[in-house]
Amino acid sequence: MSKKAVALVALLVTLGLLAAFPLLVAAKSIVNLGCLVLLYIALASSWNILGGYTGQTNLGHAAFFGLGTLATRLLWLSGRPLWLSLLGGGSLAVVFALLIGIPAFRLRGAYFAIGTLALAQILYVTVGNVFPMLSALPSQVLANYQLLPRYYLFLGVAALTVTASYLLANSRLGLGMMAVREEEDAAESLGVSALKHKLVALSASAFLAGLAGGAFAYYHVGYYPQLPFSPVWTFDAVMMAYVGGTGTIVGPIVGGAFYVIVKEYLALKLVELHLIVFGILFILVVLFLPGGFVEAWAHLRKALARRAAQRQASLDSGERRAGPYQPGP
Amino acid sequence: MLEIEGVDAFYGDLQALWGISLHVDEGELVALIGPNGAGKTTTLHVISGLLPPSSGNVRFRGRDLTRERPDKIVAMGISQVPEGGRVFTGMTVLENLELGAFIPGARRHKEESLKRVFSIFPRLAERKNQRAGTLSGGERQMLAIARALMSKPTLLLLDEPSFGLAPLLVEQIFAMITEINAQGVTVLLVEQNVRAALELSHRAYVVENGRIVGEGSGTGLLSFESVRRAYLG
Amino acid sequence: MLVPLAQNVVSGILVGALYGLAAVGLSLTFGVTKFLNVAHGELLMFGGYASFWAFTLLGVDPFLTLPTTLVFLGLMGVLLYKLLFSRMVKATEDVKVKNTMLIGFGLSLILQNVALRLWTANDRAITTSYSGMALTVFGVRLPVVRLANLVIALVCLVALHLFLQRTCTGKAIRATVEDWAAATLAGIDIDKVYLESFVLGAMLAGVAGALVGVGYSIVPTMGLEWTLIALIVMVLGGLGNIMGTFVGGIILGVTQSVTSYFAGGAYREVVGLLIFLLVLVFRPQGLFGTKQG
Numbered sequence: 001m002s003k004k005a006v007a008l009v010a011l012l013v014t015l016g017l018l019a020a021f022p023l024l025v026a027a028k029s030i031v032n033l034g035c036l037v038l039l040y041i042a043l044a045s046s047w048n049i050l051g052g053y054t055g056q057t058n059l060g061h062a063a064f065f066g067l068g069t070l071a072t073r074l075l076w077l078s079g080r081p082l083w084l085s086l087l088g089g090g091s092l093a094v095v096f097a098l099l100i101g102i103p104a105f106r107l108r109g110a111y112f113a114i115g116t117l118a119l120a121q122i123l124y125v126t127v128g129n130v131f132p133m134l135s136a137l138p139s140q141v142l143a144n145y146q147l148l149p150r151y152y153l154f155l156g157v158a159a160l161t162v163t164a165s166y167l168l169a170n171s172r173l174g175l176g177m178m179a180v181r182e183e184e185d186a187a188e189s190l191g192v193s194a195l196k197h198k199l200v201a202l203s204a205s206a207f208l209a210g211l212a213g214g215a216f217a218y219y220h221v222g223y224y225p226q227l228p229f230s231p232v233w234t235f236d237a238v239m240m241a242y243v244g245g246t247g248t249i250v251g252p253i254v255g256g257a258f259y260v261i262v263k264e265y266l267a268l269k270l271v272e273l274h275l276i277v278f279g280i281l282f283i284l285v286v287l288f289l290p291g292g293f294v295e296a297w298a299h300l301r302k303a304l305a306r307r308a309a310q311r312q313a314s315l316d317s318g319e320r321r322a323g324p325y326q327p328g329p
Numbered sequence: 330m331l332e333i334e335g336v337d338a339f340y341g342d343l344q345a346l347w348g349i350s351l352h353v354d355e356g357e358l359v360a361l362i363g364p365n366g367a368g369k370t371t372t373l374h375v376i377s378g379l380l381p382p383s384s385g386n387v388r389f390r391g392r393d394l395t396r397e398r399p400d401k402i403v404a405m406g407i408s409q410v411p412e413g414g415r416v417f418t419g420m421t422v423l424e425n426l427e428l429g430a431f432i433p434g435a436r437r438h439k440e441e442s443l444k445r446v447f448s449i450f451p452r453l454a455e456r457k458n459q460r461a462g463t464l465s466g467g468e469r470q471m472l473a474i475a476r477a478l479m480s481k482p483t484l485l486l487l488d489e490p491s492f493g494l495a496p497l498l499v500e501q502i503f504a505m506i507t508e509i510n511a512q513g514v515t516v517l518l519v520e521q522n523v524r525a526a527l528e529l530s531h532r533a534y535v536v537e538n539g540r541i542v543g544e545g546s547g548t549g550l551l552s553f554e555s556v557r558r559a560y561l562g
Numbered sequence: 563m564l565v566p567l568a569q570n571v572v573s574g575i576l577v578g579a580l581y582g583l584a585a586v587g588l589s590l591t592f593g594v595t596k597f598l599n600v601a602h603g604e605l606l607m608f609g610g611y612a613s614f615w616a617f618t619l620l621g622v623d624p625f626l627t628l629p630t631t632l633v634f635l636g637l638m639g640v641l642l643y644k645l646l647f648s649r650m651v652k653a654t655e656d657v658k659v660k661n662t663m664l665i666g667f668g669l670s671l672i673l674q675n676v677a678l679r680l681w682t683a684n685d686r687a688i689t690t691s692y693s694g695m696a697l698t699v700f701g702v703r704l705p706v707v708r709l710a711n712l713v714i715a716l717v718c719l720v721a722l723h724l725f726l727q728r729t730c731t732g733k734a735i736r737a738t739v740e741d742w743a744a745a746t747l748a749g750i751d752i753d754k755v756y757l758e759s760f761v762l763g764a765m766l767a768g769v770a771g772a773l774v775g776v777g778y779s780i781v782p783t784m785g786l787e788w789t790l791i792a793l794i795v796m797v798l799g800g801l802g803n804i805m806g807t808f809v810g811g812i813i814l815g816v817t818q819s820v821t822s823y824f825a826g827g828a829y830r831e832v833v834g835l836l837i838f839l840l841v842l843v844f845r846p847q848g849l850f851g852t853k854q855g
Contacts (some may be wrong), residue, residue: 057660114663118839122836122839409747420733424733
């Protein structure tokens with residue numbers, strides 16, 4: 001079977017398992033955990049499109065997530081159908097992205113990062129002032145609240161984000177994005193419009209993060225509208241992508257799952273320790289293993305393969321030596 | 330005193346030097362001549378530790394200094410005047426000179442070195458509290474050489490000291506270099522000005538395309554096409 | 563209406579001096595090494611806590627413990643540099659700036675959460691016997707402690723200026739900023755200069771933090787806010803310009819105060835960030851800096 005076919009089968013099987021998962025598990029808390037994992041995967045993967053594949057470290061990702069929650073919550077609670085509300089969330093995020101994209105991309109590297117951070121902070125503070133009241137679900141909605149559809153929504157958004165990443169990464173656009181990441185000036189001289197590719201990546205990243213925000217708005221019973229705009233969401237997404245492996249499909253997935261598991265495990269013991277652990281892991285990745293877990297796994301497989309080959313080689317030569325006795329000099 | 334053997338050097342993936350081997354004996358004034366981009370400056374960078382060679386070695390008075398840090402190499406007695414001099418324009422002449430005596434061995438003798446340097450370059454003494462950025466091109470070159478001398482080197486490397494200077498100044502600079510050599514400092518000089526280089530130096534190496542293609546002195550080097558072309562204009 | 567406005571302006575100047583001090587540390591480190599340590603705010607926070615605990619446990623006046631805070635942050639700086647940032651010395655500038663930013667980012671999370679675990683999320687303030695004292699000039703209230711902060715900030719900056727102008731180490735730092743290759747050829751140990759700049763930056767952050775602790779309050783989560791402030795003022799003032807950065811801090815402080823007077827306190831942070839973005843995009847060399855390559 002070709003590599004693509006294998007990947008497709010793996011994806012379908014995984015999706016199937018994930019879809020069946022909440023039906024097999026009784027505890028609501030575990031299904032909630034699943035929702036969280038899927039949300040983080042969506043956030044990390046959507047960040048990865050701009051941050052990993054295109055190499056533009058966006059520290060304002062929470063703004064897209066937040067705008068998604070804002071629009072979706074407003075639309076949905078005012079009676080619009082869910083699909084429309086979600087679309088509204090994604091769209092608001094994209095509109096914002098395109099508005100700030102052109103001036104923002106005048107900045108490069110760390111300056112772009114700091115600039116996007118400042119921008120997201122502005123939104124965070126402003127939303128906190130304009131919408132200071134808790135956003136709670138009205139009683140009839142609350143009465144009809146069911147966890148399962150929320151889970152499947154998160155699953156859908158995560159699957160969509162990962163699939164979009166995959167398609168983008170393997171397209172001509174994706175090649176252009178990676179060229180911009182590696183050597184922006186050289187890419188420009190070859191006719192690859194850096195700005196265009198950055199804007200495409202930014203839009204995709206924003207839209208998908210906005211959808212994730214929409215799912216969040218559909219899921220959460222009560223929260224302060226300012227919360228999803230908090231830089232913590234950005235930092236979490238960035239760390240997950242780095243620790244898992246930026247610029248890969250699997251990286252953000254592994255990073256996201258690992259993050260939630262570590263967080264849950266450590267939360268049982270000491271509350272904020274998971275952040276310290278992840279902070280350390282993150283630094284280690286930046287210093288020593290830029291490809292994250294994905295790279296570490298690749299190294300491991302190579303080392304194991306080398307070991308196996310050596311063993312095979314020594315076996316072969318051994319057999320020759322142990323051959324029939326040849327008399328004579 | 331200085332021995333370079335089989336040095337290969339790369340800028341990234343681009344090979345700049347191929348098997349460079351040369352030697353400079355104590356007290357000599359040796360020149361590296363050759364066309365632009367031949368690898369003369371690169372050779373000096375390797376000696377000074379700015380560019381570690383990928384193979385070969387550099388030995389100075391018996392010690393291996395291949396891949397040593399540049400500031401350690403200064404402490405061992407080798408000082409380079411880089412191309413263009415590169416004085417610290419935001420600092421005064423005196424501050425530049427003081428920084429030249431940064432290494433502990435030289436710092437102790439700072440006053441003495443300043444006197445010596447001012448005697449070779451009286452113009453600098455006049456301007457000692459002026460910002461280096463206000464000096465003329467020739468004065469900056471003198472300052473750069475003076476700064477290098479402040480570290481009390483036994484081997485002085487000079488990268489195109491006459492570059493961009495008016496002919497009268499060029500004469501002056503070369504006279505000063507000869508005097509410095511006469512005072513006991515061994516000199517390795519990279520020069521585009523072939524005539525001057527051949528007149529000044531005891532010996533010269535011809536460098537072309539990253540390789541040493543010849544060695545000799547004075548007119549003996551005229552057999553090389555590139556040298557002859559440069560010499561005859 | 564004039565007196566409350568004047569009060570705001572004065573408050574802005576007083577806090578702006580600390581903004582400037584915080585920014586100068588980051589500007590020095592970044593200007594020399596191109597390490598963008600975004601955990602600068604956390605270093606400031608640790609300076610505040612060092613001072614707070616010296617006061618709370620030992621009863622020593624926070625202004626008297628400034629030297630010990632300096633030493634403590636200096637040691638922290640050495641440790642963090644050697645452990646984390648020193649590995650970035652050989653990288654190209656783009657990579658250096660980006661990777662050290664990421665390292666700083668991870669570091670800020672670690673430091674913030676270590677502080678949270680150790681000292682809880684409660685606000686702390688160093689309240690001395692004279693904390694409530696204030697001068698009143700033309701109806702404007704000048705808290706004595708904050709005035710002292712202003713004086714100390716100025717003293718630190720003058721001391722820094724003299725250090726860079728007169729001492730051997732300071733000159734080596736200036737030479738390295740101007741031309742590191744020429745500096746190394748003069749026998750200057752660039753690694754040592756990097757370490758010294760980083761440690762100086764950390765020490766300045768520590769002093770700023772201690773002053774914030776006595777004049778205002780400290781909390782483990784203050785790091786991000788102060789890092790952003792330092793970045794804003796650093797960009798406003800232009801790299802390598804101590805006075806310009808200090809004035810930039812005052813400008814930010816006053817702008818924030820006046821904005822909160824007219825538009826309400828909620829938007830003080832926003833106006834600073836907006837100015838920052840405008841300057842970053844349209845005048846990256848800052849208001850006072852010179853256009854450099």
